[in-house]
Amino acid sequence: MPSQTENAAPYRVHWTVRMNHRNRTFSFVLLGVVLGLHMSRMDVAAWGWVLLGVQFLVYPQVAYFTAKRAKDQLAAETRNMRVDAVCFGAWMAALHFPVWIAFILFTGVSQNLMAFKGPKGFVQSVALVVAGVLPVAWFTGWAFHPATSGLVTALSISVITLYLGVVALDGHRRSMRLHEARLQVRSSEQASQRQLTEIQALHGLLKEQANRDGLTGLYNRRYLDATIERELARCEREGQQGALLMIDIDRFKQINDVHGHQVGDDVLRHTADILNERVRSSDIGCRYGGEEFLLWMPNTQAAAALDVAEDLRRSYAASPWLAQGKQVVPAMLSIGVAVFPDHASQADSLIAAADRALYQAKHEGRNRVCVARSRVQA
Template sequence: MALQTHPAVASMREVHWVVRMNYRGRTVSWGMIFAVCVLLGQERAWSWGHWVALVLQFVAYPQLSYLLARHSAEPVRSELRILTLDSFCFGLWMSWMGAPLWLAYALCACGAMTLAAFRGMGGLYQAVLAQASGALCGVLLWGFEFRPDMGPASTALSMASLTTYLWIFAHAVNVRTHRLNRIRWQLKDSERALQQQLLEISALQSQLREQANRDALTGLFNRRFLDATMDRELARCQRMAEPLSLILIDIDHFKNINDTFGHAAGDEVLRRLAFLLSTDARSSDVVCRHGGEEFLLMLPHMPLAVAMARAERYRSMLESSVMLIEGKRMRCTLSAGVACYPVHGKGPSELMAAADSALYRAKRTGRNRIERAAEDLSTKSVPA
């Protein structure tokens, strides 16, 4: 069963902490000041009018000011105005009572300290000005008689009221500081969690981009990545006046492999060749599955002769290897066409056409061989 909060407690929680803190301090400390004034009034035989004013100021006023600030559209601004009015009233009372030493000190110190806590030195000057204005009004209304002496009981109670107010104020500040520290740590924890989530999202995005650029079967780059990369690599090689070679590879009689051994065996052949091509590649090379049983290697900064030697090494390694797939021994071969920038073209389409033409020639002249592109190109389809 969910616990229900008492309406009075819930209502207090809704009040702004500045209003709530000052209400508590004003109620407790002013109650003690009221007791001091009662003792002082008895010593000085006040009239009934003075007692009524005393009750209104130190008993009714704190409650009315709290209600006013609580229901204000701008509670903090309203509370600061009330604090200024407090200082004015303190000056008025001190003038009327003849500035009894400890009582005057307690009231003026509390009023000045509270405003200074919220407004800094400007608040201190504002409190002093309000107290002086109240005292001046009191002098103009009923004159001034300096009576600093107080009895032992009222003096002790004045000191106690000042001490109590300082303790209440310090306790409220301490509670607020601890609360702000907890909030600060919670924000730091939230920030760390958010950063971790951002890192995870970034890693996931990188993974998704990688998956979008990779062939699912072989793990090599796909044609999409090649198309996005070749223009950039060609431009870089052109700036550096260096070659860029392409090797277009096709597995010989791949359809027969699928028909004889099954598509699972064909997939395994593709994976084995992908592993062979990628393990021998440089970090700058781009090895991709170009489609079906075709693979393409883009080799920046590699001259034609070196690319031909690389392609021949691939052909020899595949020809000499025996694959054991599902208990069956199998051999296969490859054919390849090699083209190089700038000998066989200056753009991606020209180089691809040159490599494709060379591959067609390798297929047509017996397969299991490597051909370099001719300088005058004619684009043809590769026979199955």
């Protein structure tokens, strides 16, 4: 059975803690070497060497261990950097402020705190270094020995150069990762925008398909029902007339019975094509149901509507459908015309008036146009 330790989730160490652990581990070793070389020229007690080992070899691991197990790892690492500043101030005072050593110690802690705290970090680093300096200087006495040997000076310059190079390299890597992340975000945004555009286009297509008759491509009755009241209201608002043509294919059932439903469908498509060829862009042609079609013509008076209806009827009679390219399928149109507001002022009443006119055309022998005779009250 797996132990609780095996089941425990691994620590997710904050990137700041990992980076500072790496930098602190290697830079502290180099600093320990520099300080050790300088201390070798001084009369240092054994406990001083112990402190040097603890500070520059043991402390970096302890700082990492405490930070990675802290609830707030970034806050814990910030405390570690402040401890670094206090300890470095103490070492400056203990060694009597050798210039190059003091320079690299202060530069290291100030750069770290400034990287995460900005200008405030520099002020904190000065205050914390002073806080480390004062008790040690009070205990050991104030003394200034700024000189360092040529070897210590050269190592100090090398250490600070290497440290600044590492800091710059880390900054470069973070900048490149940030740049790549921004590119990925931009790419994702562009992909999302493309998907949104495609979805909107598909939505528009589906909406258009929902309003179209699948066989003829004309608008369907659903679209007519949603549009006609708005069209009548616009005509009334602008003081215009409008004409409604109810169109029916004569003896369409006979066409289906004699030639088959496939030919019947072809005749319906042929009818829609002729209708589309002879209407204005502002007109609305619909398949009303079965072999019935409806044409709404805004800003159209009765005489003009009658001319359009007669032109449709004649054109249709003059262009019979050729089944399979050779068999003539004769077909005629009967058309009823109703005009807004002359025959009705409401959609249902106007359609009923056009339907009665169509019935009259059928009753009088088909293949003709009839205009509604009397107003139907809404």
